[in-house]
Amino acid sequence: AGSLLLLLVSDLLLYLFDRAVVLSHYIHNLSSEMFSEFDKRYTHGRGFITKAINSCHTSSLATPEDKEQAQQINQKDFLSLIVSILRSWNEPLYHLVTEVRGMQEAPETILSKAVEIEEQTKRLLEGMELIVSQVHPETKENEIYPVWSGLPSLQMADEESRLSAYYNLLHCLRRDSHKIDNYLKLLKCRIIHNNNC
C-alpha cells in the first residue's frame, strides 16, 4: 500500500487495472484447470452437466452476456457488478476449501488450486474496491450480493448428490471467473485506453 502512495493518480488507476486483470486472468486459469481435473477424475461422461443447468447462485445478477450489452452498461454499474460477483464468491470458496480438505483422500492438486483461488480472489476484491474508490469515490458501499447456499449439498451423504454439488460449484466458479476476467479487460480498455486497446 505504501508503494501505491507514490504513484500519480492516473498511473495509479493504470496500475490497479493492470494488477486486477492479471489476477482475474490467473484465477480463471486456475478455476478451469480445477474443473477439468475434477471432471476427468470423478464425473466424466456421466451426464452431470445436465444437472448443472441453472445451478449458479449468481445467475440472479443481471450480468451482460455479449459485447453489446457490456457496452451499454455504465461504468459505475459495471464496477459494482464485478464487486458483487466477487463478494458473492467469498463464502463458497471458503467452504470449498474446507470441504475438500476434509475429504478422505483429498485430491491434492484440486485442493491447492482451491486454496490459491480463494486467496487471489480476496486480493482481487481488495483491488477492485480500490479502483472503485478511485473512479467513483462517492459510491455508497453496497453490500448486496447473491448468497450461496450450497453447503448442505456439499455435505450430502449420497455420493452422486455430493459429486453433483461439487461439479456445479466448480462449473459455476469457472464461468464466473471468466466473466470477471472479460469484464475487467473491457473496463480497462474503456477507462484507461478509451476503447482503443
Added chain:
Amino acid sequence: MKENVASATIFTLLLFLNTCLLNGQLPPGKPEIFKCRSPNKETFTCWWRPGTDGGLPTNYSLTYHREGETLMHECPDYITGGPNSCHFGKQYTSMWRTYIMMVNATNQMGSSFSDELYVDVTYIVQPDPPLELAVEVKKPEDRKPYLWIKWSPPTLIDLKTGWFTLLYEIRLKPEKAAEWEIHFAGQQTEFKILSLHPGQKYLVQVRCKPDHGYWSAWSPETFIQIPSDFTMNDTTVWISVAVLSAVICLIIVWAVALKGYSMVTCIFPPVPGPKIKGFDAHLLEKGKSEELLSALGCQDFPPTSDYEDLLVEYLEVDDSEDQHLMSVHSKEHPSQGMKPTYLDPDTDSGRGSCDSPSLLSEKCEEPQANPSTFYDPEVIEKPENPETTHTWDPQCISTEGKIPYFHAGGSKCSTWPLPQPSQHNPRSSYHNITDVCELAVGPAGAPATLLNEAGKDALKSSQTIKSREEGKATQQREVESFHSKTDQDTPWLLPQEKTPFGSAKPLDYVEIHKVNKDGALSLLPKQRENSSQPKKPGTPENNKEYAKVSGVMDNNILVLVPDPHSKNVACFEESAKEAPPSLEQNQAEKALANFTATSSKCRLQLGGLDYLDPACFTHSFH
C-alpha cells in the same frame, strides 16, 4: 383358414420390406454434432455429421434451447457455415450461457435425432489465423541486420474494446530444415529475428489464440531469401577469437613444458657472479661493499658519508696555491686499467685483490707487480720492502691529475668514491696536483691508515703527528688552508675519521724533491728519483717510508723520518699554509702544466664541476 391369412400377411410384409430394402430407403441414421466454434465470441457455428443415409433425401434441422429458457429454437442459419452446419449470428450468441442443441435428420422413412449437446460459447473460442504476414530483411546502417516479421489480426475480432484479447506465435525454419524455430510474440503484431543463416531460404508462419481458448491454424507459409551478406553473428567472431587464443595458449604451455628451465633462464637470466680477475674472496667475506665495488670496477660508487666531507674538503683548492709545491709529475700507475685502483688507496699496479683497500693489512700475496711508482699500502705489510721511495702516501696521485683519495678513519679500506660531478664534492677543484698530493698525504701515511688496522696505526700516528702539529690538524678538506690559511691547519690530509682519504688508486706517487727555502716541499714522481732533499732528516729515500714525524719546524713544517715500523706510507712534509713554490720550476711547471691541462680536460668532462676525476686523469695519461 386362419393360418393361411396369417401366413399370407407375413409374406406380404416381408415382400414389402424386401422391396424397400432393395430400394435403400431407410430412415436416416442418427446424426451427430461434432464441433462448435466461435471465432470472435460474437458468433459461433456448429457442424454435425449425418448418420447413415437412408437412401432418401434427408432433412436436417437443428434445434436448441438455452439455459434458463424453455423455448425451443431452430437454427437460424444453415448456410453460412456450409453443409450440415448451423451458424449462430450475433443476436443469437450469448456468452456464459449453456446451449442445449440437437440435430434432427428426417426423410421419408423416418427421422433420427442426435444426442443433445451442451455447448457454452465461452469455451469454444478459436480465432482464424492472422492475416497479411509480411517478412522482410532489414539492414539498418549502424546496427546488425535482422528479419522483420509483421502481420495483422484476423478479421471480425474486436480488440479495441477489449472484448477479445489475442496472443501470437510465429515459427520459422530454413527450407530444408526439419524443425521449426518457435517464438511467442505476446500481443504484438510484429517481431524481429536476429540470428539467421545467410544465403538460406526461410519459411515463416504465424498463429494466434484468445486469452482463454484454442490456437488458430497456422497462416499460409511465407518465403524469404536471406542474402548472403547477412552479417555473421558476433558469436562466430568470438568463437574464432577464443579458439585462436586457446591454440596460442596451448603452444605456449607446450613450449614451456618442453623447454622449461631453459626458457625461464632465458626470461630471467641468472645474476652473473662476479668475474673479476683475482677477485678476493676474502674481500667478500668481509662484506665491505665499497671494496667489493671497487674491486668490481665500480668507479662511481656513491661515497659514504664518512668520506664525503673529506672529499669535499679535499677538493677545495685555490689556484693561487699553484706554487705551493713543485708539481710533481707522477707517473701514472702502469697497471691502472684493471680496476678502480686509483680509487683504492691500496690499489696499485692493477693488482687484483690486493688492490682492495682492506688488504692493507691483509694477505695480499701478490707482489707489487706494479712498478713501485706507487706506494703500495700493502707494502706496509712488508715494511722491509717499502718499495717506495716516496714519502707520499700511495694514494697520492700523480700530478698528472691523479687525485689522491684517502680514506681517513675507519679501519676499513674503502674505495674512495669517485668524485663524480653529480655527486659529492662539487666544491673544490684541484688546481694543482701537488696541492692535491699534499692534501692527500697525511702526516702519517694517512692512506695506509685508512685501509685497515695498519691504517689505524697510521692514523694514530698521523693523529699523533697532527696533535703535534698543534692546529695544523688538517683534513683533506683543508685545502683552503693549504693555501689560504695561516692557521695551524696542515694542508695535508690527516687520516682522521672524517677525512675521506680517498682510496685513490695509487697511480703514482711523489716524493719529496726538495724543500725550498720557504720550507715548501717539491714533489716529484717516484721515477724521477731525483734526489729528494727533504728539508729534514726525513729525507725521503727510495724505498723508505717516512712515517714518523721527527719534529716540527717553523711551526709549519713537519719533519718526517723514515719509520721502518710504520705501516704507513711515509708522509710528506710541507708547509702548512703557503703553497710551496716549485723548487724546480721547470719540472713543477711542466708537471703542473700537464696537470692543469689534464685537469681542465677532466674538469670539462665532469660537467663543469670543479673537481677532478682521477679516473679521468688515468685515462688521459695513458
